[in-house]
Amino acid sequence: MNNLNNPIPLNDRAYLRSLGYQVGERGRFSTEMKDELAKRDWQPSVQEVFKPEVKPEREGRQLYGYDKQGNKIAFVICHLCSSHMIWCRCSKGVHAPRYIHSSKDPLVYIPPVAV
Ligand SMILES: [Zn+2]
Secondary structure (H helix, E strand, O other): OOOOOOOOOOOHHHHHHHOOOOOOOOOOOOHHHHHHHHHOOOOOOHHHHHOOOOOOOOOOOOEEEEOOOOOEEEEOEOOOOOOEOOOOOOOOOEEOOOOOOEOOOOOEEOOOOOO
């Protein structure tokens, strides 16, 4: 895979796949794979690695809800898509964790409790 129109280098996993390795989305690299990465003639810059591909959906902040006992609980991860609230694009809003039963926050969606 050598596309001159695409100046962004492959990340480690994509690079190893291009060499024929079976590489999952997570997990450690084998010694063999680490050797291949060390031999590679470029290193992705920090800027390239962390460059977001799309804009966040919203500004980051903590979301609040209340549990059964009325305790105020903060959260930032959507229970449905497991994304941080800045990236969550769930149509109904950021899904609250199961232990949250109510919220006054307009961004928060409380899924109906399964009976
Ligand atoms: Zn979500």
